[in-house]
Amino acid sequence: MTCRIVNHHSRGVTLIETMLAVILLSLLFGAANSVLSYSRRETEKGFWIQQAITQLRNGTRAITDMLKKTSYPTTIVRDSGGNETVTSFKEKREYDISGRLRKMEINDSKSFDMHTISDGNMIRPTFQEQTIMYFPACEPEKDLDTGYTAGVLNWVELVLRPGPDYSTSGLGSLFIVEREKSYDTRGSTDRVYGLTDEFDRSMGVTRSREIISDVNAVEVNTFEIEELRGLVVTKDGDKYPVTNKRILVSVNITVSHPKDNKIWLSDQCSVINNVQVVKFAGGEYLELLQVYSSGSGGSALVKYNSNELSVSVGSSIGTYRVTAIYPDSIGMKEPGSEVERLLVKRPD
Structure with a gap:
């Protein structure tokens, strides 16, 4: 007779060992998740910095290009004999038959000057839209013997608006807004020198584009020098110079990371513009x-x-x-x- 002995005491996995294994696996997965989350956050910051650098470079270039186009309304008149007269809104000149400058007047109207926030006034985003500056960039009116072409007045406005996540980030977006209208001065003896149009926000928007996002602050500064605009010689032989201001406009823009305000970048552009400057208090x-x-x-x-x-x-x-x-x-x-x-x- 054969006897078979069965061992009923083989060792299994206890509840405590199972719990310890679960805890160790949780710690392992938690540590791995922390590393992955940290890597993802740092990668996002790297992408944001790259995007911010690109936006600042392209945005300040766009502002520079617009500032270089600043100009007053102008009328060019040419008759069938080829005689050409150029009249500007800001200057009225009179020449004698020999081409000598006999009289020159500077228009004291500020209608077509650049209007901007005061020097050193740093504007930060708020719940409301704020105007940083606005200025004209004009195409001349041409009244030639071959035909007539109306002038084009393009008002360019630099606007700071609250960003889509402003309520939690406090950051805004910078826009360039353009409004166009034509001007025809054939009914005026002074031509564009007597033009009275002014900037009007109710005009239809021709173009609007966001150039920089996550904006923390915008600062504008101006520097001016006197420039000789002409030397007038009277019929009696007296001479007197006529001067006007040439103004350097500098715009500084600062951006911040929406989730880490310790990360910030800034850039600026500086341009000698072609119109006079008027300061206003700025927005809220x-x-x-x-x-x-x-x-x-x-x-x-x-x-x-x-x-x-x-x-x-x-x-x-x-x-x-x-x-x-x-x-x-x-x-x-x-x-x-x-x-x-x-x-x-x-x-x-």
């Missing part, structure tokens, strides 16, 4: 300077236009009402809106 300026304490009883320091204001929940900032104060931002609502928007503290 709104900046969070400091958060003293957060929560329902918190307070913060805000700069609104040129004034620094201490605010708390319920305070008014212009047309906005403060609804909350967070560690690095404040919540605000516009009149008639229940959507809370964040004013984020940006880097200096």
Whole structure:
């Protein structure tokens, strides 16, 4: 008779060992996920930096090209004898039969001058659209013996608008907006020298393009020198020079990463433009300077236009009402809106 002995004590996997294995695998996968997430974030930052460099280069080039085209309305008249007269909006010249300059007048109208924010005034994005500058770039009116061609007045406006994620990033987008209209001065003896048209935002937009996104700030500075425009000789033989200003316009643009404000880049362009410059105060300026304490009883320091204001929940900032104060931002609502928007503290 054969006896078979069965061992009922073979060792298995205990619950504790299973739990330890699961914990180790979780730690392993967690560490791998952290490495992958960090790599993805750093890759995204690298792509953003590359895109920002390209946008700044192309955007400042586009602004430079537009500034080089600044010009006043002009009329060119030529008769059948080949005599040609050029009249500018800014200058009115009179010559004698020998071609000597006898009289020259400078038009003091500012209608077709460049209008821009004041020197050193740094404009940051807000909930509202802001005009950085606007200026004319004109094609001359031609009244020739071979036919007539109306002049073209192209108004170019540089606009800073809140970005699509402005409520969480505090960043904006820079646009070039163009509006065109024609001008015909055949009914005026002064031709374009007596033109009275001015920039009007109600004009239809001909072209609009976004040139730079994630804009943190825009700054404009101007530098001017006196330039001799002509030497007038009177019939009595007296001479007197006529001067006007030549102005260098410099535009500096700063962009920031929407999720890491420690990453920022800037670029600028400088051009000697062809028209005079008029300064205006610019749009609304709104900046969070400091958060003293957060929560329902918190307070913060805000700069609104040129004034620094201490605010708390319920305070008014212009047309906005403060609804909350967070560690690095404040919540605000516009009149008639229940959507809370964040004013984020940006880097200096």
